[in-house]
Structure formats: C-alpha cells, structure tokens
Amino acid sequence: MLICLKNVTRVYKVGVERIHALAGINLEVEPNEYVAVMGASGSGKSTLMNILGCLDRCSGGTYELNGRDTTRLSSGGLAHVRNTQIGFVFQSFELLPRLNALKNVELPLIYAGGTTWLARRTRAKEKLERVGLAGRIRHRPNQLSGGEKQRVAIARALSNNPSILLADEPTGNLDSHTSRDIMMLFDELHRQGQTIVMVTHEEDVARHAERILHMRDGKIISDEHTGDRRLTPEDMEVDDA
Amino acid sequence: MLRVLTAPLLFVALLVQSIRLALGQIWANKMRSTLTTVGIVIGVASVTSVIAALTGLRAKVLKDFETLGTNKIFIVPHWPREGKFRHFNWRQIRFRPKQFEGLLERCPSIEDYTLMTDRGQTVYHGVHSIDGARVNGINPSWHRIENRSVVAGRPFTLMDEENGWQVCLITPDVRDELRLDRDCIGRRIVIDRRSFQIVGVVEGRVKGGMFGDMGSSKEVFIPFETAWRLWDPWIYAMASCRKPELSKEAQAELRFFLRQSRRLGPGDPDTFRLEVIEEYLKTFNKMAMAITAVAGGVVGISLLVGGVGIMNIMLVSVSERTREIGLRKAVGAKPSAILLQFLVESVVLCLFGGLLGTLAGQGMTSLIAKIPNASLDMAYIPLWAIGLSFGFAGSVGVFFGMFPAIKAARLDPIEALRHE
Ligand SMILES: Nc1ncnc2c1ncn2[C@@H]1O[C@H](COP(=O)(O)OP(=O)(O)O)[C@@H](O)[C@H]1O
Ligand SMILES: [Mg+2]
Numbered sequence: 001m002l003i004c005l006k007n008v009t010r011v012y013k014v015g016v017e018r019i020h021a022l023a024g025i026n027l028e029v030e031p032n033e034y035v036a037v038m039g040a041s042g043s044g045k046s047t048l049m050n051i052l053g054c055l056d057r058c059s060g061g062t063y064e065l066n067g068r069d070t071t072r073l074s075s076g077g078l079a080h081v082r083n084t085q086i087g088f089v090f091q092s093f094e095l096l097p098r099l100n101a102l103k104n105v106e107l108p109l110i111y112a113g114g115t116t117w118l119a120r121r122t123r124a125k126e127k128l129e130r131v132g133l134a135g136r137i138r139h140r141p142n143q144l145s146g147g148e149k150q151r152v153a154i155a156r157a158l159s160n161n162p163s164i165l166l167a168d169e170p171t172g173n174l175d176s177h178t179s180r181d182i183m184m185l186f187d188e189l190h191r192q193g194q195t196i197v198m199v200t201h202e203e204d205v206a207r208h209a210e211r212i213l214h215m216r217d218g219k220i221i222s223d224e225h226t227g228d229r230r231l232t233p234e235d236m237e238v239d240d241a
Numbered sequence: 242m243l244r245v246l247t248a249p250l251l252f253v254a255l256l257v258q259s260i261r262l263a264l265g266q267i268w269a270n271k272m273r274s275t276l277t278t279v280g281i282v283i284g285v286a287s288v289t290s291v292i293a294a295l296t297g298l299r300a301k302v303l304k305d306f307e308t309l310g311t312n313k314i315f316i317v318p319h320w321p322r323e324g325k326f327r328h329f330n331w332r333q334i335r336f337r338p339k340q341f342e343g344l345l346e347r348c349p350s351i352e353d354y355t356l357m358t359d360r361g362q363t364v365y366h367g368v369h370s371i372d373g374a375r376v377n378g379i380n381p382s383w384h385r386i387e388n389r390s391v392v393a394g395r396p397f398t399l400m401d402e403e404n405g406w407q408v409c410l411i412t413p414d415v416r417d418e419l420r421l422d423r424d425c426i427g428r429r430i431v432i433d434r435r436s437f438q439i440v441g442v443v444e445g446r447v448k449g450g451m452f453g454d455m456g457s458s459k460e461v462f463i464p465f466e467t468a469w470r471l472w473d474p475w476i477y478a479m480a481s482c483r484k485p486e487l488s489k490e491a492q493a494e495l496r497f498f499l500r501q502s503r504r505l506g507p508g509d510p511d512t513f514r515l516e517v518i519e520e521y522l523k524t525f526n527k528m529a530m531a532i533t534a535v536a537g538g539v540v541g542i543s544l545l546v547g548g549v550g551i552m553n554i555m556l557v558s559v560s561e562r563t564r565e566i567g568l569r570k571a572v573g574a575k576p577s578a579i580l581l582q583f584l585v586e587s588v589v590l591c592l593f594g595g596l597l598g599t600l601a602g603q604g605m606t607s608l609i610a611k612i613p614n615a616s617l618d619m620a621y622i623p624l625w626a627i628g629l630s631f632g633f634a635g636s637v638g639v640f641f642g643m644f645p646a647i648k649a650a651r652l653d654p655i656e657a658l659r660h661e
Contacts, residue, residue, distance in 0.1 A: 055571055055654045076575045083573020094568045094658065098269065108572040110258055113251030156572065 001067070002164060002195055003029035003052065008061035010047050010218075021047040022058070023218035031163070034190045035197045036206040039215035045199045048215070049168045052197060053088045054078045066163060083111050087157030089167035093149040095141040095156075101128060102137040105156045112160055127155040131185060147178035154185065158194075165189065167198040171205060183208050255578055259585035266558070266586055267593060277554040278594030280547020281637065284540045285598025285630040289622045290605040291536040295529045297610065297620025302525055304619075312485045313386065314492060314517050316354075316478040316499070321510035334512050336476045338469065340502040344480075347498045350491035354480035355380040358468045364461055365431040366419035374415060374459045376432060378468025378476075386481045394426040394441030401440075401464045409437040410462040412445045418459065430461075435471070437463060488517055544633060547594065548641035555587050555645035566649050567657025580650035587642025588635050595634030599627055 010022035021044045029035060037045050050056035051063060054070055057078075063070050070081060082088070095104050105124040109115055115123070128137055131151040141149055150170060157165055167186070171179035179202075187208055190196055198209065206212050207226070214222040267274040318334050338356055345351060358378035364371050381397040391410070401408050409430065416425055421439075429436045445458045468474060482491035492515050499513055559566070566579055602622060610620045 050655055053571075055658075076577065079570060079573050079575040082571060088571055090658070094564070094571070096565055096568065098265065107569070110254070111569070111573040111575070111578060113254055160573075 001028055002031050002033075002065070003027065003197075004062075004064040005051075006062045006064075008051060008058045008063060010044075010051060010056070011059040020218050022051070025061070025218075025220060027213070027220065029164075029195065029197065031195055032190075032193055033195055033197075033211060034186075034209045035211045035213060036209035037197065037199045037213045037215060038201060038206055041201070043215040044218040045215055046168055047218075049088075049166055049197070049199055052164075053086050053166045054081045055088070079111075083108055084160055085163045087154075087160070087162035087165045089150070089153050089157050089165070089170045091169040091172040093141070093146075093153045093173070095149055095152055097141050100138050100140050101133060101144070101152045101155075104141070104152055105159050107156060108160045124155070124159060127158050128152070130158070131155045145178075146174050147181055150174065150178075150182055151185065154182075154189075158189070164195045164197065167196070169199050169201070171200065171202070179205065255581055256585065259582045260589060262582055263586035263589040267590060273554065274590060274593065275597070277550050278547065278590060278597060280543055280550050281591055281594030281634050282547075282598040282601055284543035284547055285595050285634060286601035286605060287543065288536060288540040288633075289599055289602030289626050289630055290609060291533065291540075292626040293602065293606040293620045293622040294609055294617055295532060296623050296626075297617050299525070299529065300619040301616045302522065312352075312482045312488065314351075314480045314482065314488070314495065314515055316480060316495065317514050317516060318475070318477065319512060319514035321512060336478070336513070338465075338476070340499070341478060342502075344495075344498060348480075348491065348494035350482050350487040350494055352481050352483045353382045353385050354478050355383040355386055356465050356476050356478050357383070358465065358472070358474040358476050360472070360474060362432050362461075364415070364419070366421060366428070369419045371415060371418050371459055374461055376461045376463065376468075378465040378474070379462050380465050383462075383479075386479055389444050389446075391441045391443050393424070394439070396441060396443075397462070397464055402466050405464060405466040405470050407435060407437045407467060408440045408464065410441045410443045411439055412458060412460045413442060414445055414458045415461060416442060432461065432463070433471070437461075492517065540633075544637050547591075548637040551587055551591060551638065552641040552645060554590070555583060555642050556648070558586070559583065559645050559649045562649075563652065563657045563660035566652050567654050567660065570652070570654035571658065576650040579652075580646045583646035583649045584639060584642050587646065588638035591634040591638030591642075592631060595631045598634070599630055602630075 005025050005027040008022055008025040008027075009020065012019040012021055023044075025048060037048065039045050047056070051058050054065070054073075058071065061071075065081065065085060070078065073081065096107070099107070102121070102124050105127055106120045109120040109123060125134075125137060128134060131154050133148060133151050133155065136144060136148060136152075139148075141152070144152065150173075154165075154167075154170075157167075170186075171182050174182060183205055186196060186198065196209075198205075200206050209226070211223070211225050213220050316336075318336055320334055336356075341354070341356060344354055356378070357380075360376055361373045362376040364374045364376070379397065381399055381402055384391070384396045392413070394410070397408075397410065400406070409432070411421075411425075411430070416423075419430060421428055421430075425439050426441065428439050430439065431437070443460075443462065445460070465476075469476070480491070480495065482488055495515055496511065500509075500511065503512060505512065569579060569582075570576075599622070606620050606622055609615075609617050611618075
C-alpha cells in the first residue's frame with residue numbers, strides 16, 4: 001500500500017476558535033491509482049493534499065507513506081520525503097521567476113544531491129520533453145503561457161521520479177482548452193504507471209480519474225470507483241517495452 | 242557508509258549552488274547590494290589604509306635606522322626607580338670621564354666610543370648670533386662612529402683633545418646663519434664669552450628621515466676635554482659595536498664594565514641606561530600598536546554598523562522571497578539548505594563589501610603615499626591585511642546573517658507558499 005491514513009485530523013487555531021479542517025480521514029491509496037478529490041470550497045481538500053504531500057503535519061492520527069510512518073519525522077526528514085517520494089503540482093504553478101524552465105525542473109534534483117551537473121541537466125531535459133516542452137527549455141516563466149507553466153511545474157514534480165504525484169486544482173488557473181491538454185498529460189502519465197492524487201471541483205476533470213473521493217466538512221463522504229482503469233500487468237509490459 | 246561519503250559531496254554541491262544563487266541575487270539588486278555594503282566598505286577601507294600607512298612608516302623608519310647605523314649604543318645616566326640609589330643625588334648618578342677609562346680593553350665587542358656633552362648655547366660672530374645652537378663636546382673618535390664627513394678644514398685630533406684647545410667644528414647651517422664665508426677656517430666665533438677657532442666644517446645631520454629632523458641642524462662641536470674643563474657638564478657616551486649582530490654582547494660587556502667602574506654592589510640596580518636604536522624601534526612598534534588599536538575600534542564600530550545594515554537587508558530579502566523559500570522547501574530543501582543559502586548570501590555580500598573596501602583602501606593608500614613630507618611614500622597594503630579584512634567581512638556576514646537565515650530556515654512551507 002502506498003498511502004495509508006488512519007483517523008487523520010487537522011485542527012487550525014484562529015484566535016480562540018478551533019477549525020477542524022480535517023475531522024478524521026481514513027484513506028488508502030494503492031500504487032498506480034488515479035484519484036480525484038472533489039468537494040465544496042472549504043471542505044478540506046487542500047489541507048488533505050498538504051498532509052499527503054508532507055508539507056503539513058496532521059494534528060492527530062497516522063500517515064504511512066510506503067509503509068513508513070511520517071508523523072514522527074523531523075522537518076529535515078519530511079523534506080527528504082518530499083524530495084524523493086512526492087511530486088507536488090500547485091494551482092498557481094509556483095515557478096521561480098528568475099530561473100528558466102530547465103533550472104526550475106532541476107531544482108528538486110539539486111536538493112537531492114548525489115547527481116552531477118550533467119546528470120541533472122539530462123534528467124531535467126528528459127522530463128521537459130515528456131511534458132511536451134522540449135522547445136521551451138530556455139524560457140523563463142514570464143515567457144511561457146499558463147498551460148506551459150503548468151507543464152514545467154509537472155516536469156519539476158516528476159524530476160525525482162516520485163512514487164506519487166499530487167496536484168491541487170492543477171487546472172484551476174487555466175482556460176478549459178488548456179485544462180483539457182493538461183488532463184490528457186495526466187492521463188498519459190497515469191497510463192505510464194504514475195500514481196496520481198488530484199484535487200478538482202470540475203466534474204469533467206474528475207471524470208479522467210478512476211476513483212473519486214467527495215469531501216465535506218473535513219470528512220470523506222463518498223469514495224467511488226468509476227470504472228476500473230487500473231493497469232493490467234500486460235499493459236505495464238507493453239509500456240515498459 | 243554511503244551517507245558518510247555522499248554527505249560532504251552534497252554539502253559542497255549545495256555550497257556551490259548557494260554561491261551562484263547569492264551572486265545572482267546580488268547582481269539582480271546591484272544598487273541595493275552596493276548601498277548595503279557601505280558600512281563594510283568604509284570599515285575595510287579605513288583598516289587597510291591605516292595598516293598601509295603604518296607599514297609604510299615602519300619601512301621608512303627601518304630604512305632611516307640603516308642610514309643612522311644600528312650598531313650605535315648610547316650610554317646615559319639613569320636614576321633607578323627603587324633601591325637605595327633612588328635617594329642618590331645627581332652628583333652620584335652623573336658620569337665622570339674616569340669611569341670610562343679602559344673601556345675598549347674590557348669590552349671586546351665595542352669598536353670605539355666617544356664621551357659627549359650636549360648643551361644649548363648662543364653662539365656669536367660679530368653682530369650675528371644663533372640662539373640655542375647645539376654645542377657638543379666630542380672625542381676625536383666621534384668621527385669614526387658618526388659617518389659625517391668633514392667638508393672643509395680638518396677633523397679633531399688627539400692634540401685638540403689633550404690640550405683642551407678652544408677649537409670648533411661647525412655645520413654649514415651655522416656657517417650660513419652667522420654670515421661666515423665659505424672659507425671660514427681659522428675664523429673665530431664666541432661661545433659662552435669664550436672665543437673658539439673654527440678648524441673645520443662637518444656635514445649636517447641626515448635630513449628628511451623620521452629622525453633626521455629630531456635634532457637641530459645648527460651644531461657646533463668642540464673637544465670633549467675643553468667642554469669638561471669649561472662647564473663641568475653632564476656627560477654621556479656613544480659607542481659603536483663591531484657588528485650589528487654583536488649588539489647584545491656589546492651591551493652585556495658595557496653593563497658589566499660600567500657596574501664595576503661605578504662600583505655598584507651585586508644587588509644594586511643600574512645607575513645608567515644603554516639605549517640602542519632597536520629600542521626606538523620597539524617604541525615605534527608600541528606606538529604603531531596603539532594607533533592600530535584606535536583604528537581597530539573605529540573599524541569595529543563601522544563594521545558593526547555595516548553588519549546591522551547587512552542584517553536589515555537580509556531580513557528584507559527573506560521576507561521578499563518567502564514564497565520562493567516555501568517552494569524550495571516544498572520540493573525538498575532541508576532547513577539546513579535554506580540556512581546555508583541565506584548565510585552564504587550574507588557572507589558573499591560582505592565579501593563583496595570587503596572587495597570594494599580593499600579597492601577603496603588601495604586608492605586611499607596611493608593618495609596617502611603622495612602627501613609630501615609625511616614619510617608615507619612607502620605605504621602599501623600588506624597581503625595579510627587584505628586577508629584580515631576579508632576575514633572580518635566574512636565573519637560579519639556570518640554573524641549578522643545568522644538571524645535572518647535562521648528565520649528563513651524555520652519558515653513553514655505551507656505558510657510561506659501562502660505569503661503574498
Ligand atoms: N492556515 C489556516 N488557518 C486557519 N484556517 C484554515 C487555514 N487553512 C485552511 N483553513 C480552514 O480549513 C478549512 C479547509 O480549508 P482547505 O483545505 O483550504 O479547503 P479547500 O481546499 O477544500 O477549499 C477551511 O474552513 C479553511 O478556512
Ligand atoms: Mg483548496
């Protein structure tokens with residue numbers, strides 16, 4: 001099992017008030033799953049994603065990633081997990097404006113260490129090619145369209161070959177046409193074996209996934225498999241070839 | 242085991258990366274960075290130029306000593322600070338010529354010595370006079386110790402000495418001021434109501450050096466014996482050792498000899514002092530150290546002010562780049578990596594200030610060296626001073642960059658990413 005959340009809570013304190021953003025989440029995600037998280041605004045989707053991405057810590061419960069309990073890790077330990085096992089795609093891209101596409105994609109590799117300059121460069125180029133941006137590697141974020149920016153962000157998320165790709169409303173800032181392109185990219189990544197958990201509030205975006213979670217008031221209220229699109233062993237062999 | 246090997250490599254890679262980032266950051270904010278480092282620049286520029294000036298002065302002094310001769314030893318009377326001699330009157334402390342008899346035989350490292358007297362007197366020639374001319378009594382051996390040539394007439398001889406004749410040597414300045422002719426040998430001048438015949442003209446003191454100007458250039462020399470008979474004066478002696486390396490032995494011999502000739506008991510303190518040119522060098526070094534300490538204080542304050550400026554700009558930098566920090570953390574930067582990045586930025590900023598400061602210091606040094614008559618023409622910044630400046634600048638960077646860097650390292654990734 002890739003992800004195992006047991007009774008996870010997240011409480012924010014605002015003044016004297018306590019906001020239960022997550023109120024007891026139980027969730028298991030297997031490798032190669034493609035999960036969409038839906039729900040009204042304020043239902044706790046982002047909070048859940050941040051905890052899945054080890055960007056945030058839960059207030060209660062346990063989170064096991066690849067069989068390892070993450071709740072006891074130091075902030076350095078969490079950074080290592082984020083670096084090696086998680087690729088996070090943000091709604092607002094979060095590219096560093098002064099770095100070109102290639103440098104942005106290289107960033108996680110720099111913090112991983114142990115790679116040469118050339119290896120980093122080759123890997124980053126390869127990832128940019130994979131998201132269809134081979135011709136834009138020298139462009140800076142302000143020279144790229146919204147869709148292209150998000151592709152760079154996806155390439156960056158993939159650079160360390162993470163076991164899970166997390167995306168919080170990745171198409172939230174894009175028009176519907178560009179959104180469709182990005183979703184096709186996600187589909188393709190999934191077809192190649194990438195585990196994906198994605199937040200969206202658009203039905204047609206969620207339809208790309210094979211499993212849809214609905215959240216309300218910090219709880220998962222439904223968990224449905226929409227047709228089994230999980231890869232068969234034969235598919236995987238074809239892909240490897 | 243693998244971690245042990247890769248950890249330093251990772252650190253070096255991060256360090257290189259941080260340096261590149263820091264340079265990029267400074268380049269992107271050229272104006273701001275330069276203004277921020279003004280404090281450091283001033284600090285480093287002043288410390289380097291002060292050190293340059295002192296170094297130049299020192300080189301000059303050493304050079305002057307070479308021309309003055311480092312093998313000279315002055316023997317002067319001296320009141321001990323403690324012991325029974327503290328209460329001795331001047332008659333017992335002052336030297337007598339008899340006490341120097343047999344000195345050369347007993348002190349093999351001494352090549353020669355001359356007894357000397359030194360007093361200010363008004364000298365006359367007709368209606369012309371000089372107030373406060375230095376009238377020195379000297380032995381003929383003086384000519385062998387001082388390398389001052391006799392430009393006209395003759396030097397003193399044993400005859401002058403033994404007979405206590407009223408003859409004198411004068412310097413060109415005395416000759417000119419008394420309106421004497423170029424050819425003044427045989428003319429008479431009046432010192433203390435007595436008439437002295439000029440037998441020679443001896444060149445003036447070395448001029449222009451640090452110590453050349455110390456004494457008057459208006460000097461009159463008379464035989465020691467003559468001075469002794471006339472005035473019963475305080476006397477001192479000037480000796481030269483055979484080689485500058487023998488200075489220590491020569492001093493020991495002199496001390497032993499004088500203690501005996503002055504009949505000092507085993508527990509008695511010296512009633513005389515031996516002064517070597519090196520002693521002056523020590524005094525100079527002490528003075529230089531005092532100046533350096535004062536300059537150091539000034540520099541310390543300007544570095545402190547500079548450091549606060551650096552801290553301020555680093556805090557601005559951290560808050561401006563909060564989102565960037567959040568993103569870097571999100572993709573796996575450990576707190577230590579963020580700490581390193583900002584610390585390196587602050588250090589690089591300070592070293593940049595150090596570089597500007599060194600250049601400014603070099604500029605100031607070239608200006609200082611051009612000041613006329615200041616004995617600073619040999620001023621230069623020694624390499625160690627440059628190293629010291631960069632060391633200080635770097636330390637300021639570490640010290641004042643630490644707080645902003647820790648602040649950055651501790652940022653929560655989610656909060657940082659939410660920052661506007
Ligand atoms: N930093 C925070 N401080 C206080 N409350 C927060 C914070 N972040 C989120 N919340 C609250 O937690 C709840 C869930 O938020 P979020 O997970 O962002 O919802 P969603 O992404 O589903 O719109 C909301 O009620 C929100 O106001
Ligand atoms: Mg949200």
